[in-house]
Amino acid sequence: MMHIAGKIILVFLLFLQVPAHVWAEEQKGVEKEITSFLHKLFEERTRLLSQHRPDSIEPFYLPKEKVSRFALQQEQRRAKYLHTWAEKRGVTFTESSGSIRIVRIKPRGDTAQVFLVHTLKLTYRYLGQSQKLHSFGVGTRHSIKLKKVQGTWHVAREWYSDPIEENPHTIPSDSAKQPSKTYSSQSDTQEQTVSARKKRFNREKAVQYANKYAGAAWGAGNNNRYNPKYLDYHYNGGDCTNFASQVIGDPEEGGGLPMRGGWYYRYKQGGSTSWVQTDALKHFLIYSGYGRQVAKGRYADIIKPTASHPQGALSRLQPGDLIGYELDGDIDHFSIVVGRDSNGYVLVNSHTGDRYQVPWDLGWDKYTTFVLIHIND
Incomplete structure (x- = not known):
């Protein structure tokens, strides 16, 4: 035992002799x-997201190690989902590009812990419409453990909240290849014909806010940062509802809906339950009269023509309105409608993960219930 202790002390003393600048x-x-x-x-x-060659990323992982293999399969599944979604929507991805911002690297011998932010841009076009392209952005925060094996670094483990991770086999396909027949600019036309009376809700400013503060997603403003005036709830249940409330309620840059009742934000303290929690925000909007539920249903339910919605309930949404994504009876996520692409497909922004002008159903499946909420002017 004394012999071992002596070796430890010797190693420690030798370490102390290494000049700080060398280390x-x-x-x-x-x-x-x-x-x-x-x-x-x-x-x-x-x-991989635009060229879809699943084996191209295998050298960066350790397939024989379970956790690393899981991280590899997640990326391959992500790419497959994206390409399957594109096929069912009648589009093709023409370009993918991105950048990373490394926040911290903590090396520890043959391992390292990394924290970084990835900004992704994806561009698609509709089949038969080669001149009309639409680009959208996604932003994600990553915690990655690296491991050095035989002189080369590999991904040993990774975690991030992925906006486009979903099972490619559960993508709804109802009327998917004729989006122009399902989605229209009906709501935009209605908006243009509304009288010029002073409104309680400023849609234009709401959309500008949503685009400016869409975080790490490509296309967003403010140097890809959130509004520093508000707390970031990303690691405290998610920031999507906090962001939706900011978009419709910020008095300076957003939609300007007055804070009232249980819906408010105290600067430097945080938001109320209705401000930051999904179901609570939905209930507040409906019962306060600030909003109304246009429709609720699965993908097929809200795009099909009905007596109440001849062009589908989704066509009723205007920029500045909200879409809730319900799983197992509870709203899991909120996004903000910011416009439509060249074929009339609804585009949304959100936080956690960060989205900028992303197709409204990308990242969700046939089991998702969509709650369409119109914000009353």
Whole structure:
């Protein structure tokens, strides 16, 4: 035992003799090596989304290790979902690009913990409409554990909240290849013909706010940062409802709906339950008269023509309105309608994960119940 203790003390003393600047240079070298690996990793993963070659990212992982293999399969499944969704919507992805912002690298011998933000841009076109392209953005925050094996870094484990992770086999396909027949600019036309009376809700400013503060998603403003005036609930249940409330209620840059009752935000303190929680916000909007539920149902239910909605309930939504995504009876997420693409397909913004002008159903499946909420002017 004394012999072992002596060795430990000797190693410690030798470590103390290593000049600080030498150790610092070694750390810089490791971080530079890891940074290079991360850029190559995300370049290849981004390319996978438009070129769909699943085996292209395998060298960055450790397939024999269960957790690393799971991370690899998640990326491959993500790409498959995206391509399957595109096929069912009658579009094709023409380009994918992105960038990363490394927040922190913590090397520990042959492992390292990394925290970074990924900004992704995806571009698609409708089949037969080669000149009309639409680009949208997605932003994600990643916690990655790296492991060095045989002199090469690999992804050992990864976690992030992915806006487009879903089972490719559960994508609804009802009327999917004729989106122009299902989605129209009916709501936009109605909006243009409304009288010029002063309104309680400013739709134009709401959309501007949603675009400016869409976070890490490509296309967003404010240097891809959230509005610093508000707390970030990303790691405290998600920030989507907080963002939706900001969009419709911020008095300076947003839609300007007056805070009242149980719906409010106290700066530097945080938001009320109705401000930050999904179901609570829905109930407040409906019962306060600030909003009304246009329709509720699965994908097929809200796009099909009915007596009440000849062009489908979804066509009634205007920029600045909300879509709730319900799973197992509870609203899981909120997004804000910000416009339509060239074929009339509804586009949305949100937080957690960050979305900028993303097709409204991307990342959801046939089991999702969509709650369409119109904000009353």
